[in-house]
Amino acid sequence: MSTGIIILIILLVIAGFVVFIYNQLIALIEAVRNNQKQIDVQLDRRFKVFESLINVVKKYMDYEQTTLKDVVALRNQAQQAKASGDEQTRIAAENKISQIASNLNLVFEQYPDLKANQNCMQLQEEIVSTENKLAYAKQSYNDSIENYNATKKSFFTSMVVSIFKSKLDFDFPYWQLSEAKIAEQESYTVKL
Amino acid sequence: MPQSINSFSQSTTDWRAVIRSNHRKTFLVIGLFILIYFTIGFLVDMYIYMERFPQVLPANIFHALITGQIFPLATLILLGVAVISLLITFSFHNQLMLMGTEYREITPATAQSTAEQQLYNVVEEMKIAAGLNYMPRVYLIEADYMNAFASGYSEKSAMVAITRGLMQKLNRSELQAVMAHELSHIRHLDIKLTLMASVLANLMVMVLDMLFYQAIFSKRRSDERGNALLTVIIILRYLLPIINILLLLYLSRTREYMADAGCVQLTRDNHPLASALLKINNDHQENHAIYNAEYQKTPHENVRREAYIFDPVQAGIERTGSLTDMFSTHPSLKDRLAALGFQYEPK
Numbered sequence: 001m002s003t004g005i006i007i008l009i010i011l012l013v014i015a016g017f018v019v020f021i022y023n024q025l026i027a028l029i030e031a032v033r034n035n036q037k038q039i040d041v042q043l044d045r046r047f048k049v050f051e052s053l054i055n056v057v058k059k060y061m062d063y064e065q066t067t068l069k070d071v072v073a074l075r076n077q078a079q080q081a082k083a084s085g086d087e088q089t090r091i092a093a094e095n096k097i098s099q100i101a102s103n104l105n106l107v108f109e110q111y112p113d114l115k116a117n118q119n120c121m122q123l124q125e126e127i128v129s130t131e132n133k134l135a136y137a138k139q140s141y142n143d144s145i146e147n148y149n150a151t152k153k154s155f156f157t158s159m160v161v162s163i164f165k166s167k168l169d170f171d172f173p174y175w176q177l178s179e180a181k182i183a184e185q186e187s188y189t190v191k192l
Numbered sequence: 193m194p195q196s197i198n199s200f201s202q203s204t205t206d207w208r209a210v211i212r213s214n215h216r217k218t219f220l221v222i223g224l225f226i227l228i229y230f231t232i233g234f235l236v237d238m239y240i241y242m243e244r245f246p247q248v249l250p251a252n253i254f255h256a257l258i259t260g261q262i263f264p265l266a267t268l269i270l271l272g273v274a275v276i277s278l279l280i281t282f283s284f285h286n287q288l289m290l291m292g293t294e295y296r297e298i299t300p301a302t303a304q305s306t307a308e309q310q311l312y313n314v315v316e317e318m319k320i321a322a323g324l325n326y327m328p329r330v331y332l333i334e335a336d337y338m339n340a341f342a343s344g345y346s347e348k349s350a351m352v353a354i355t356r357g358l359m360q361k362l363n364r365s366e367l368q369a370v371m372a373h374e375l376s377h378i379r380h381l382d383i384k385l386t387l388m389a390s391v392l393a394n395l396m397v398m399v400l401d402m403l404f405y406q407a408i409f410s411k412r413r414s415d416e417r418g419n420a421l422l423t424v425i426i427i428l429r430y431l432l433p434i435i436n437i438l439l440l441l442y443l444s445r446t447r448e449y450m451a452d453a454g455c456v457q458l459t460r461d462n463h464p465l466a467s468a469l470l471k472i473n474n475d476h477q478e479n480h481a482i483y484n485a486e487y488q489k490t491p492h493e494n495v496r497r498e499a500y501i502f503d504p505v506q507a508g509i510e511r512t513g514s515l516t517d518m519f520s521t522h523p524s525l526k527d528r529l530a531a532l533g534f535q536y537e538p539k
Contacts, residue, residue, distance in 0.1 A: 031323065035323060038320065042320070121306050122306050122309065125306055125309060125310050125313065126313075128364070129310075129313035129314075129316075129317060132313075132317045133316065133317050133320055136317050136318070136320045136321035136458075137320050139321055139460070140320060140321050140322070140323045143323070144323060
């Protein structure tokens with residue numbers, strides 16, 4: 001009788017433990033997914049911000065009209081690549097948009113009057129903040145993957161994961177640059 | 193202390209290790225607090241049952257209580273009181289923290305200058321890095337001294353407040369570091385934790401006080417068996433407040449180290465926070481007299497002291513003469529910089 005109760009209690013504790021770990025991992029997986037989409041949200045935001053920024057800048061200076069068209073074209077390229085699952089082309093296109101952003105900042109530097117202008121200071125702040133938000137979204141995505149992987153691979157949890165492999169076991173890739181890109185960025189220096 | 197952070201020897205900091213070790217310390221302190229609270233409740237139960245059954249030995253009552261043969265009513269009532277007081281404190285805390293200051297909420301719509309827009313942007317960037325689901329409210333306090341604090345019992349009700357002096361005197365990355373420190377407090381649920389500890393500490397001192405006067409002035413004949421309990425009550429009554437203060441300070445310092453490490457985690461850079469802390473410290477030294485007057489002029493400054501990124505008492509401001517002034521709620525600047533990876537050896 002009493003041994004039956006003890007076995008029942010042990011089974012209940014194990015079941016509770018499994019449910020706890022299951023729920024914890026589901027929360028971590030959804031956090032990774034949300035953070036992954038956060039990168040998309042920030043890319044989308046950046047496109048809209050820059051589009052309106054360039055429109056504003058045009059009023060202040062004779063900035064090449066083609067820049068806006070370039071951004072739109074690159075954006076389309078990125079979106080097509082995303083639809084067809086071609087991450088390489090997508091990242092390349094997004095990186096080019098980043099370059100246009102730094103060019104915009106350079107243009108500001110060339111016009112001292114403009115630099116002191118209140119509106120332009122706001123624009124510069126907006127560009128810096130937009131690029132930061134994108135970088136932090138990527139960092140946050142990688143952090144949530146670290147969190148998930150560390151939990152998933154730890155002892156006891158890994159046993160639960162092996163029972164529910166299809167629901168709990170995912171291999172999320174970290175956000176990173178390609179080998180060629182890293183080599184290129186490593187040797188990059190500012191030429192003034 | 194030197195003026196510039198560049199006169200320090202610089203290295204990196206292992207923020208993961210800092211957070212882990214301070215996490216353990218917090219568990220210890222909170223565990224101790226809960227244990228002491230239950231002990232006090234237990235003491236009240238002992239006292240009540242000894243009054244009710246004068247012929248039973250104290251050892252037997254003690255045994256009956258821990259084995260659950262008699263109901264520990266006082267312990268449970270005290271637990272209920274603690275929960276209710278905590279809920280009340282949590283719901284009024286945000287208003288309480290801003291009490292006495294002249295403040296304004298900053299949103300993209302209400303930002304009046306680029307600096308204010310930048311402040312909001314910086315908080316939003318840190319919110320993304322921290323992966324918070326809600327944007328904390330941002331308040332600007334109209335004051336010249338440099339300080340900032342965070343409040344809120346959950347992510348949803350979180351807020352950060354910053355003085356105009358801090359916003360104007362720090363550059364963008366330093367401002368970001370300060371905001372990352374504050375958001376780390378929110379992320380680590382520090383406000384909830386320190387509030388819980390201080391509410392428990394206050395409650396247990398109150399209960400012990402009531403028990404103390406009850407025991408001393410009750411018209412009970414002084415018999416052998418009551419004396420032991422009375423001695424325990426008297427010793428605890430004078431010892432507990434000191435233990436509480438030490439534990440609360442230890443907890444507060446631990447959480448400061450953790451928030452500093454959390455800032456490095458969010459910005460992946462230890463330099464801006466170190467240079468911001470040094471700037472705030474030097475600024476407090478330079479304008480000592482002015483800030484002293486300004487801090488004194490602001491009512492209810494003591495409710496914010498523990499939450500500030502920089503403890504004004506450390507700069508010799510705002511001495512109230514109470515016992516807590518002897519110890520700072522924050523680790524010393526030198527220790528904080530050392531934990532961030534900045535060592536200073538005077539030549």
